[in-house]
Amino acid sequence: xxxxxxxxxxxxxxxxxxxxxxxxxxxxxxxxxxxxxxxxxxxxxxxxxxxxxxxxxxxxxxxxxxxxxxxxxxxxxxxxxxxxxxxxxxxxxxxxxxxxxxxxxxxxxxxxxxxxxxxxxxxxxxxxxxxxxxxxxxxxxxxxxxxxxxxxxxxxxxxxxxxxxxxxxxxxxxxxxxxxxxxxxxxxxxxxxxxxxxxxxxxxxxxxxxxxxxxxxxxxxxxxxxxxxxxxxxxxxxxxxxxxxxxxxxxxxxxxxxxxxxxxxxxxxxxxxxxxxxxxxxxxxxxxxxxxxxxxxxxxxxxxxxxxxxxxxxxxxxxxxxxxxxxxxxxxxxxxxxxxxxxxxxxxxxxxxxxxxxxxxxxxxxxxxxxxxxxxxxxxxxxxxxxxxxxxxxxxxxxxxxxxxxxxxxxxxxxxxxxxxxxxxxxxxxxxxxxxxxxxxxxxxxxxxxxxxxxx
Numbered sequence: 001x002x003x004x005x006x007x008x009x010x011x012x013x014x015x016x017x018x019x020x021x022x023x024x025x026x027x028x029x030x031x032x033x034x035x036x037x038x039x040x041x042x043x044x045x046x047x048x049x050x051x052x053x054x055x056x057x058x059x060x061x062x063x064x065x066x067x068x069x070x071x072x073x074x075x076x077x078x079x080x081x082x083x084x085x086x087x088x089x090x091x092x093x094x095x096x097x098x099x100x101x102x103x104x105x106x107x108x109x110x111x112x113x114x115x116x117x118x119x120x121x122x123x124x125x126x127x128x129x130x131x132x133x134x135x136x137x138x139x140x141x142x143x144x145x146x147x148x149x150x151x152x153x154x155x156x157x158x159x160x161x162x163x164x165x166x167x168x169x170x171x172x173x174x175x176x177x178x179x180x181x182x183x184x185x186x187x188x189x190x191x192x193x194x195x196x197x198x199x200x201x202x203x204x205x206x207x208x209x210x211x212x213x214x215x216x217x218x219x220x221x222x223x224x225x226x227x228x229x230x231x232x233x234x235x236x237x238x239x240x241x242x243x244x245x246x247x248x249x250x251x252x253x254x255x256x257x258x259x260x261x262x263x264x265x266x267x268x269x270x271x272x273x274x275x276x277x278x279x280x281x282x283x284x285x286x287x288x289x290x291x292x293x294x295x296x297x298x299x300x301x302x303x304x305x306x307x308x309x310x311x312x313x314x315x316x317x318x319x320x321x322x323x324x325x326x327x328x329x330x331x332x333x334x335x336x337x338x339x340x341x342x343x344x345x346x347x348x349x350x351x352x353x354x355x356x357x358x359x360x361x362x363x364x365x366x367x368x369x370x371x372x373x374x375x376x377x378x379x380x381x382x383x384x385x386x387x388x389x390x391x392x393x394x395x396x397x398x399x400x401x402x403x404x405x406x407x408x409x410x411x412x413x414x415x416x417x418x419x420x421x422x423x424x425x426x427x428x429x430x431x432x433x434x435x436x437x438x439x440x441x442x443x444x445x446x447x448x449x450x451x452x453x454x455x456x
Contacts, residue, residue, distance in 0.1 A: 002117050003027040005046040007037040007063065008079070009055045013102075017050060020106060021113070034058030034066075041067050041074065048116050051096075053080040053087065061090060068095040073124055075116040079104065137178045140323045141316035145308050149176065156303050157183025162255075164300045165278040167307035170357030170433070173278040174238065176305055180276055181234040189233030192226050196247075197239035198435055204247045206263050209254075215264020227260045227271050234274045240300070241281035241292060251275075252296045275300065310352040310359060318344045320356060324363040325375075332420075337367060339375045350383045357433050365413050381409075411446040418443075423450045 004026050006017045014030045021028045029046065031037035034057055040046065049067065053060035064076055078091045081102035088099040097116045100109065139150065156163060157180045165173045174193070181191045199207050206216075210225030226235060237243070243251070254260045255275060259268045277300045286292035310317065321339060329336045339347075352358050362381060370379040414428075421427045429439040442448075 001025065001027045002048065003029065003044070003046045004113065005029045005031060005037060005040055005044070005049045007031045007034070007049060007055075007060075008052040009033060010052075013052075017104075017109075020109065024110060026113075034060075034063040037063055038066055038070070041070055046074070047120055048075040048077065048113060050077050050079055050113075053078055053091075054082060061087075061094060064091060064094045064096055073120060075120045077112055077116055136327075137175050139172065139175050139179055140320050141313065142319065143313040143315045145313055146316060149305060149307065150179075152303070152305055153179045153183055156180060156305075158185065160184075160274055162274070162300050162302040163276045163305055164283070164297075164303070165276065165305045165307060166283070167278075167280065168309050168355055169280050170355035171307040171309055172356050173280075173307055174236065176307060177234070177236045177238075177276045177278060181236075181274075184234070184274065186233045186274060190230050191234050191236065192230035193236045193238060194226050195238045197242040201244045201247075204244060205250060208247065209250065209260045209262055210265075211263035212265040215262070219264065223262075225260065225262065227254055227273055228269060230273045231271045232273075234276060237275060237277040239279055240277040241279035241283060241286055245291070245293065248293045248296050252293060252299060255296075255299050310355045314348050317348050317352075317359065320359055321347055321363055324360045325367060328364050328367045332367075334367065335373065337370070337373055337375055340377075342377050343375045343380060346377050346380055346383070361413075361432065365409060368413065368416055369409065381406075407446075410442070411448070414442055414446065415448055418448065418450075 004021055006014055006021075006028060007030075008014050008017070009032050011032075014032070018028045018030060029040055029044065031040055033055055037049070037051070041049070051060050051063060051067075055063075058066075060078060060080070064078070067074055067076060075097045076095065078088075078096045078099045079102060080087065080099070091099055097119065098112050100112060139146065153176065163177075163180055165176050167173050177193075178191060181187060194207060196204065206219075206223060206225070208225050208227055210223045210228060211219050213219060213222045237251070250260075254271070254273075257268075258272065259270050261268050283292055283297055283301070287294045287297050310320075318339075321344065325337055325339070328334075347359070354361075365381075366375055366379055372379055417428050417432065418425075421431070425436060425439055425443075428434075429436045432439075434442075
């Protein structure tokens with residue numbers, strides 16, 4: 001039941017509003033002054049406040065400002081018998097949802113209350129969604145190198161400085177980029193990602209800058225480019241070392257002039273975009289080899305951040321393993337599993353050539369295939385001989401080679417993920433950090449078919 005607080009120094013209005021709202025099945029509290037109202041807001045749980053402006057002591061605008069400081073999710077509707085346009089404007093600037101004049105019309109009052117509560121519901125849902133996304137992209141670890149990266153993010157995030165993130169595949173370069181965006185004044189604006197390695201060279205310019213209808217074969221409609229979509233926010237150019245020299249020159253122009261032109265168009269479009277780039281290549285060597293523009297490198301490399309491979313921060317492996325297990329069990333509503341000390345030690349000894357991404361997929365596979373409440377060495381993959389057996393309960397054919405076992409485990413894992421995502425190839429590929437083309441190859445390799453399909 002939604003809880004509404006009525007704040008008015010006139011007892012008759014309190015009684016009238018309380019009766020109207022309780023008749024509509026709202027829980028109603030009343031307060032006669034600003035101090036009393038703020039006490040209820042601090043210690044109670046009102047979802048919406050009807051707040052009079054003219055009151056002895058603190059007036060309504062002062063209460064509004066303090067209430068919004070205490071509870072940003074609170075919906076406040078101002079009411080007044082002496083309203084002016086300026087008062088309504090001031091209240092709106094302070095965060096009021098709406099402004100109603102006395103005498104109050106019952107139908108308009110109830111409509112405004114319903115609209116206010118609906119907005120609050122959407123706001124709370126959005127906050128919860130953002131929190132879940134923030135959790136998904138949280139940087140986990142307490143090693144010295146991760147602590148240094150977090151301090152750099154704290155310093156650089158609020159600025160507009162461009163950042164070049166380097167590191168091996170799977171180390172978490174995207175997490176660093178998102179953390180920089182979330183620490184910036186652009187956090188509420190779009191974060192747009194472009195994987196330069198996954199887009200064919202002939203389409204990269206259209207992807208970045210957009211194209212006009214009819215500008216080339218197949219351009220059947222106007223397309224908005226990523227630079228425009230990221231306007232006001234952050235554009236993350238992942239694997240920029242794989243971008244063609246032609247596209248590099250246009251990116252450089254966009255950075256220098258703050259404007260882009262769609263393919264096939266003559267009009268320039270102003271954009272305000274912070275560019276963060278990432279690559280697994282040695283960009284300095286690429287510049288020397290003539291495969292990367294030196295001027296673009298200096299434009300992007302204002303603040304360099306190197307994300308180390310997991311083998312260089314083994315103290316984070318146990319923390320990451322427990323984090324991934326907890327996250328997977330929570331998301332799949334399955335029983336929580338813990339790790340024995342021997343299992344943790346085997347995880348620490350592995351070199352993790354696929355870095356954090358490999359560790360995450362390994363933990364998820366163990367969570368799917370193992371029946372144990374406590375993960376032991378026997379529940380872990382072989383890792384080429386430096387760990388225990390892979391989940392023995394899954395496959396018991398002792399004559400199978402290790403390669404055969406790995407392929408069987410991969411097949412079971414992919415089938416499980418596809419089933420969880422209702423066979424959405426795009427969603428499954430995103431979750432596994434796998435290119436969609438590679439996902440299709442795996443499906444073809446193992447002959448995977450959607451349950452109930454005509455071919456099955």
